[in-house]
Amino acid sequence: MILDVSQLNLSFGGKPVLQDFTFGLEAGEIACLLGHSGCGKTTALRAVAGFEQPESGRISLNGQVLSDGQRFTPPHLRRIGMVFQDYALFPHLTVAQNIAFGIGKQPAAERNARVNNLLNLIGLPDYGGRYPHQLSGGQQQRIALARALAPKPELILLDEPFSNLDADLRARLSKEVRQLLKQEQTSAILVTHDQEEAFAMADKIGIMHEGRLKQWDTPYNLYHRPADAYTARFIGTGVMLRGKVTGERCVALAIGEFCGSVPLNCRSHTDVDVLIRPDDIVHDDNSPVTAEVLDKDFKGSYFIYTLKLNSGETVYAHVAGHHDHPVGSRIGIQMTIEDLIAFPAKR
Structure with a gap:
């Protein structure tokens, strides 16, 4: 050293x-x-x-x-x-x-x-x-x-x-x-x-x-x-969504249920805060989960959409540049988290 x-x-x-x-x-x-x-x-x-x-x-x-x-x-x-x-x-x-x-x-x-x-x-x-x-x-x-x-x-x-x-x-x-x-x-x-x-x-x-x-x-x-x-909030772009641990492998969120690997320090807690980044949310017209477009930031080949969920929570979504939806409209979305980043919820 x-x-x-x-x-x-x-x-x-x-x-x-x-x-x-x-x-x-x-x-x-x-x-x-x-x-x-x-x-x-x-x-x-x-x-x-x-x-x-x-x-x-x-x-x-x-x-x-x-x-x-x-x-x-x-x-x-x-x-x-x-x-x-x-x-x-x-x-x-x-x-x-x-x-x-x-x-x-x-x-x-x-x-x-x-x-x-x-x-x-x-x-x-x-x-x-x-x-x-x-x-x-x-x-x-x-x-x-x-x-x-x-x-x-x-x-x-x-x-x-x-x-x-x-x-x-x-x-x-x-x-x-x-x-x-x-x-x-x-x-x-x-x-x-x-x-x-x-x-x-x-x-x-x-x-x-x-x-x-x-x-x-x-x-x-x-x-x-x-x-x-x-650190999770500071690095990159993302928001924390409140989730409920429904088993050793699953967490229920306002945008659906994640099942995979839940961090050990979260398994003994009912409520957790889950980090959602823009690339965790995919635009999908066939999804039963929809969100309201609050804002959009055009980057050329893609948009960063600010979306309001039915729960009132807000997320960001990385959406292909040819999907130009007006502010105020609703779009279908689905969650594509690969690795869950979560922490015991702070009340």
Whole structure:
């Protein structure tokens, strides 16, 4: 394990910002701290970087303790690279000089070779003589990453690195940055509130809420095996429907009965909350179950319909783009859940 963060606690003005915050990062792994604004994710990143000092808990990098409530290694001695939201490039330095900033003590030939290698790696081999103001936002982001990679740090931290870019560029760059980090075999932690960005980049994702880590897992497991109702609601698009357990294998819902595998922690409860995602609901004109179209969001090849059930509950449905039903009409639907995600109901 390259990074071990254990039971961090940190407060600002007496208000807890990180509470028993714990996770581990394997060598070469790319992780993401994901959560709403104010959940503590940037503070966690700054604590790892050394810009914030936790009141208690331990941070170790490659077996070396960086912070434990008594010892504290300052940021410049941590061998951690940082890529900021605003890129923080030096406007008076050329691209090559920006990249070389952290390796100024190396012999000139070695330094120039590293800069040229990184310029090739980020796909900007002929841009060394330009200045930051002559670059696009995406190009500046690549240069900021190259500068952070230049000293060959043990860990790279990225704080909302794509938030200033448009959606298409953000999606493309997130994949490119992942490839660059993998090529350099550099471990990294990304902070973002964008789920698509997190899923595109990360091997592991930590869901944060009120300074705590709700779940640290692969993107696949977060989506298909959320540990709690908060994570289930947070990841992807979905709603919770109230259901009644009718046996070890079945749950009755307003849209029909599911029979398959009911989670063990739900079998001793009568009422459960079941996560229903848009792809769990299929439009079917022959179904006896119907719902009212409250709203629809056209995506080109498909719609996302907002549907009101007879129970008064609302669900979303992923419907093919040629099924254009007016708001206020009723359509037939059926449930196609493969894996039931359910939790004991909270009254």
